[in-house]
Amino acid sequence: MSKLVQVVEDVTVRFAGDSGDGMQLTGTQFTDTTALAGNDLSTLPDFPAEIRAPAGSLSGVSGFQLHFSSSDIQTPGDAPDVLVAMNPAALKVNLKDLKPNATIIVNTNTFELKNLKLAKYDSNPLEDGSLSKYNVIPIPLTLLTMNTLEKVNLSVKDKEKCKNFFALGLMYWMYNRPIQVTEKWLETKFRNKPEVLEANQMVLKAGYYYGETTEIFTTRYEVKPAKLPAGRYKNISGNEAIALGFITASLKSGAQLFLGSYPITPASEILQELSKYKDYGVITFQAEDEIAGICAAIGASFSGKLAITSTSGPGLSLKMEAAGLAVITELPLVIVDVQRGGPSTGLPTKTEQADLFQAIYGRHGEAPLVVMAAQSPADCFCMSIEAARIAIKYMTPVILLSDGYLAFGSEPMKVPAFEDLPDIHVEYRTDPEGFYPYLRNENLVRPWAIPGTPGLEHRIGGLEKKDIYGNISYEPENHEIMVRNRKQKIQNVQNDIPELEIDGDGDDELLVLSWGSTYGAIKEGIRKARMQGANVSHAHLKFLNPFPKNLEDVLNRFKKVMIPELNTGQLAFIIKGMFMKDIVQFNKVQGQPFKVQEVANKILEVLGGSNGK
Amino acid sequence: MENNIIETSQIKYTAKDFSSGIDVKWCPGCGDYSILAQVQRTSPDFGKKKEDIVWISGIGCSSRFPYYMNTYGIHGIHGRAAAVATGVKLANPDLQVWVATGDGDSLSIGGNHFIHACRRNIDIKILLFNNRIYGLTKGQYSPTSEKGKITKSSPYGTVDFPFNAIKVATGSGATFVARSLDRDPKHLQEMIMRASRHKGLAFIEIYQNCPIFNDGAFSVLTEKETRADNVLYLEHGKPMVFGANQDKGIKLDGLNPVVIDLNDGKHSIDDCWVHDENDPNPTRVFLMARFTDIENFPTPVGVFRRYDKPTYDSDYHEQIKNVISKKGTGTYEKLMFGKGSWEVK
Numbered sequence: 001m002s003k004l005v006q007v008v009e010d011v012t013v014r015f016a017g018d019s020g021d022g023m024q025l026t027g028t029q030f031t032d033t034t035a036l037a038g039n040d041l042s043t044l045p046d047f048p049a050e051i052r053a054p055a056g057s058l059s060g061v062s063g064f065q066l067h068f069s070s071s072d073i074q075t076p077g078d079a080p081d082v083l084v085a086m087n088p089a090a091l092k093v094n095l096k097d098l099k100p101n102a103t104i105i106v107n108t109n110t111f112e113l114k115n116l117k118l119a120k121y122d123s124n125p126l127e128d129g130s131l132s133k134y135n136v137i138p139i140p141l142t143l144l145t146m147n148t149l150e151k152v153n154l155s156v157k158d159k160e161k162c163k164n165f166f167a168l169g170l171m172y173w174m175y176n177r178p179i180q181v182t183e184k185w186l187e188t189k190f191r192n193k194p195e196v197l198e199a200n201q202m203v204l205k206a207g208y209y210y211g212e213t214t215e216i217f218t219t220r221y222e223v224k225p226a227k228l229p230a231g232r233y234k235n236i237s238g239n240e241a242i243a244l245g246f247i248t249a250s251l252k253s254g255a256q257l258f259l260g261s262y263p264i265t266p267a268s269e270i271l272q273e274l275s276k277y278k279d280y281g282v283i284t285f286q287a288e289d290e291i292a293g294i295c296a297a298i299g300a301s302f303s304g305k306l307a308i309t310s311t312s313g314p315g316l317s318l319k320m321e322a323a324g325l326a327v328i329t330e331l332p333l334v335i336v337d338v339q340r341g342g343p344s345t346g347l348p349t350k351t352e353q354a355d356l357f358q359a360i361y362g363r364h365g366e367a368p369l370v371v372m373a374a375q376s377p378a379d380c381f382c383m384s385i386e387a388a389r390i391a392i393k394y395m396t397p398v399i400l401l402s403d404g405y406l407a408f409g410s411e412p413m414k415v416p417a418f419e420d421l422p423d424i425h426v427e428y429r430t431d432p433e434g435f436y437p438y439l440r441n442e443n444l445v446r447p448w449a450i451p452g453t454p455g456l457e458h459r460i461g462g463l464e465k466k467d468i469y470g471n472i473s474y475e476p477e478n479h480e481i482m483v484r485n486r487k488q489k490i491q492n493v494q495n496d497i498p499e500l501e502i503d504g505d506g507d508d509e510l511l512v513l514s515w516g517s518t519y520g521a522i523k524e525g526i527r528k529a530r531m532q533g534a535n536v537s538h539a540h541l542k543f544l545n546p547f548p549k550n551l552e553d554v555l556n557r558f559k560k561v562m563i564p565e566l567n568t569g570q571l572a573f574i575i576k577g578m579f580m581k582d583i584v585q586f587n588k589v590q591g592q593p594f595k596v597q598e599v600a601n602k603i604l605e606v607l608g609g610s611n612g613k
Numbered sequence: 614m615e616n617n618i619i620e621t622s623q624i625k626y627t628a629k630d631f632s633s634g635i636d637v638k639w640c641p642g643c644g645d646y647s648i649l650a651q652v653q654r655t656s657p658d659f660g661k662k663k664e665d666i667v668w669i670s671g672i673g674c675s676s677r678f679p680y681y682m683n684t685y686g687i688h689g690i691h692g693r694a695a696a697v698a699t700g701v702k703l704a705n706p707d708l709q710v711w712v713a714t715g716d717g718d719s720l721s722i723g724g725n726h727f728i729h730a731c732r733r734n735i736d737i738k739i740l741l742f743n744n745r746i747y748g749l750t751k752g753q754y755s756p757t758s759e760k761g762k763i764t765k766s767s768p769y770g771t772v773d774f775p776f777n778a779i780k781v782a783t784g785s786g787a788t789f790v791a792r793s794l795d796r797d798p799k800h801l802q803e804m805i806m807r808a809s810r811h812k813g814l815a816f817i818e819i820y821q822n823c824p825i826f827n828d829g830a831f832s833v834l835t836e837k838e839t840r841a842d843n844v845l846y847l848e849h850g851k852p853m854v855f856g857a858n859q860d861k862g863i864k865l866d867g868l869n870p871v872v873i874d875l876n877d878g879k880h881s882i883d884d885c886w887v888h889d890e891n892d893p894n895p896t897r898v899f900l901m902a903r904f905t906d907i908e909n910f911p912t913p914v915g916v917f918r919r920y921d922k923p924t925y926d927s928d929y930h931e932q933i934k935n936v937i938s939k940k941g942t943g944t945y946e947k948l949m950f951g952k953g954s955w956e957v958k
């Protein structure tokens with residue numbers, strides 16, 4: 001029986017199940033296949049902090065959302081068109097997010113009394129009519145998986161574990177995707193477990209053929225490849241992009257890369273990823289704690305390495321004293337903060353932009369450093385290179401902000417040619433003639449003199465330094481000179497970063513000023529609002545300390561400025577304080593990114609009936 | 614396995630070459646002066662060029678040390694010297710990295726870094742100046758202060774038990790563990806020299822007098838009249854004998870050390886415990902370390918333990934070398950255009 005193929009422009013799919021159901025894996029496989037099929041895409045994994053919450057419970061639901069398209073997209077999609085729900089809890093948790101008329105594929109085998117009770121359902125939603133406005137496709141996934149593997153010599157438990165591949169196979173069929181990418185992946189993954197490999201491949205195929213042969217499905221969909229600019233592409237998550245970005249910075253600068261780090265969600269993948277690249281000479285030091293991570297990086301920086309440390313909020317708090325040491329010793333260092341919901345342990349696996357204050361102001365004393373923020377998973381790559389460049393050029397710590405949304409989300413990145421990336425010039429001082437540790441150049445930057453260099457033996461440290469000479473100094477005037485020098489040096493970075501660009505007409509009434517990972521949702525939200533007639537401009541900050549030179553000019557061109565942030569108004573507070581400007585705040589603190597529609601609605605609301613005309 | 618000594622015959626350093634020339638600002642009579650002097654006296658014989666030596670410290674009186682040494686140095690933050698030093702050494706294993714630290718710095722706020730540096734056996738040398746008091750903050754009790762000690766923050770006496778630094782270092786895996794005294798310059802020099810030659814984490818606890826806040830803490834070990842009866846000089850392969858007339862010894866009765874009188878007609882030197890610093894089993898080191906906790910036992914000084922174990926820094930760089938020899942040196946093309954990338958035309 002031949003089935004109808006319907007061409008659609010974009011689709012948002014969400015896989016949801018128990019933490020142990022392999023939903024992240026299923027989502028990642030679908031993503032890799034989709035990337036190779038040439039679609040533009042954006043992903044959003046959403047999982048609990050517990051590794052294995054009680055099976056079947058609402059708190060244990062893990063989800064992976066993927067938005068793919070034949071045109072350019074910026075976000076993982078507001079509302080899924082398709083939900084694959086492996087159990088009642090997954091259905092319950094995700095139902096509210098779906099589009100009207102969304103397709104729901106459910107594993108009917110899990111809809112029995114115990115699981116319904118765990119999901120706090122009083123009656124079976126598959127039978128009580130509560131899902132009538134959705135296109136529900138009930139499939140006995142577990143049973144079909146077990147039947148497929150009837151003759152395979154594996155335990156019942158191991159067989160059941162394969163059921164996510166049945167769902168994946170079925171989705172491959174529905175969206176006209178080849179199964180070979182996943183088959184290949186399985187071959188590598190289970191090279192040493194031939195029975196498991198065979199079982200998973202059988203189930204994957206069975207899922208695919210189920211779509212083809214069963215009468216349930218009348219239509220399959222096709223999302224044509226996106227018209228991306230020519231070039232070589234790679235699907236990349238934010239954390240992976242940071243790792244590759246710093247390796248590239250190491251290649252560019254010739255300085256060996258040293259990471260001092262301690263595992264923490266959602267930043268651990270940076271450590272894990274970098275530990276693979278010993279063939280690039282990368283030194284990854286998994287320290288005994290967050291403090292040791294940054295302190296070892298400071299030691300490595302003193303020794304002439306491109307030194308970085310990676311962490312998330314709680315770790316950033318712990319690193320702050322050492323960050324101050326890097327400020328006063330004026331050593332290059334990049335601190336990567338992959339933000340998560342706070343305070344304290346907060347929401348470890350959820351996203352938030354609430355570390356901005358801490359990044360800019362978190363140290364005791366006058367301790368300025370450079371703060372910058374990546375705007376998309378792929379942008380993490382370029383921003384890491386930029387952070388390294390600035391840290392080395394200005395002999396300063398730099399905090400690079402990412403967040404959980406960027407860290408785990410992924411998108412295709414057009415890989416830049418090596419020569420197109422900025423040069424990172426490293427100059428170690430070797431000449432003892434006229435050497436003073438704190439003698440500054442025209443940018444107020446002191447020399448990088450590393451151990452092993454004859455004649456340049458010197459001591460640096462946390463006590464205030466005598467201007468130029470670097471000895472300990474408690475002189476009142478000297479302290480003021482040094483404080484101002486350190487401040488001015490950071491300010492000088494302004495001359496080295498691009499001016500803020502405005503996307504929109506100069507005469508728009510409203511400027512939306514954004515920073516960090518909200519870029520995609522805000523860009524699409526603005527596009528949407530414009531389609532409804534809104535006169536709105538957009539500017540996105542990548543540098544938060546110092547700000548781009550023209551920021552004040554840009555702000556003054558607009559009657560209204562709105563700042564959307566995933567915090568209660570940290571950038572807004574800074575902008576208000578620095579530029580005495582009224583700001584319309586738009587804040588969300590739910591551990592979730594902005595939705596495109598939310599942004600568009602807010603813009604229209606702020607503009608009132610006039611749409612800014 | 615001892616560190617290779619490079620040829621420095623062309624460079625004849627003197628102690629003065631290792632002085633940074635700035636005014637030393639410890640209190641008059643502070644034991645730190647002696648430690649600095651012994652380090653500067655021995656430094657020319659480390660077999661290292663001046664520019665290849667790095668001194669790292671934390672916070673506290675002892676931690677001003679790097680400023681006085683004419684080498685590279687970082688005066689870091691409280692407790693973190695071992696972590697900073699680990700970064701320096703791992704980044705450049707050719708450097709000889711020393712840590713100057715105190716009982717508060719390394720056994721209290723920085724305890725974690727100290728034990729993990731020992732655990733990894735990273736090739737750094739740690740001199741712990743133990744004065745059993747917080748000096749720089751003016752006289753609070755420290756983690757090595759004896760129980761019941763009356764200090765500014767314990768007017769009724771402390772109720773906590775002190776750390777035994779030798780036990781902590783040994784238990785954490787340090788491969789060279791020694792103790793010396795600020796007022797025994799010769800012995801201290803010998804310990805420093807031996808630490809400098811050891812490949813792996815070398816730890817020396819130096820009993821150091823704080824004349825202002827804990828004066829005389831170790832006088833029984835340093836004063837002429839009492840020293841001989843209270844100090845046991847550990848020497849590899851030698852029986853444990855002490856006393857003004859070398860008339861007392863330590864006998865090991867099973868796992869119980871006992872002090873014996875060599876003149877009582879029942880015991881002879883042959884009964885004495887013979888010190889073996891290379892014993893791979895740390896049990897006896899703990900027994901020796903306990904002497905300071907038992908009444909009438911002498912305080913051992915010298916090398917408690919020295920053994921060979923791969924160091925963190927050399928194993929780490931060996932791993933990098935191996936991966937590069939297998940995979941070749943990484944390139945940007947390999948990094949970005951490999952598996953999982955695709956071409957859009």
